[in-house]
Amino acid sequence: QVLLVESGGGLVQTGGSLRLSCAASGRTFSPYFMGWFRQTPGKEREFVAAIRWSGGSTYYADSVKGRFAISKDSVKMMVYLQMNNLKPEDTAVYYCASNQASPAVWSNGNWYNSWGQGTQVTVSS
Secondary structure (H helix, E strand, C coil), rough: CEEEEEECCEEECCCCCEEEEEECCCCCCCCEEEEEEEEEECCCCCCEEEEEEECCCCCEEECCCCCEEEECCCCCCCCEEEEEECCCCCCCEEEEEEECCCCCCCCCHHCCCEEECCCCEEEEE
């Protein structure tokens, strides 16, 4: 069983920055990808960013490319999402997730097996 716990959300003004953290635990933790997704009420869950656990390749949604950066610390089993130049449309609950099902899929949340509880990010205009 894999447990994921996010932290770092909060309220920030437009143009500000936040850094989200995701702590992973569990003896079976061995993902192909770690990802960040976000969701607002009434909308579909949206892919934000992913990182290949072995190798570190990164992938981003077009809406956050150039503003967000995903990184990891394999020894500490941590994943981070640095969010810069935040916009009101970035407001959402952000979820950390682990994909231990497919080595070829990083943006489809249906392939992610474990999810954190989410952390709220609110960007005021």
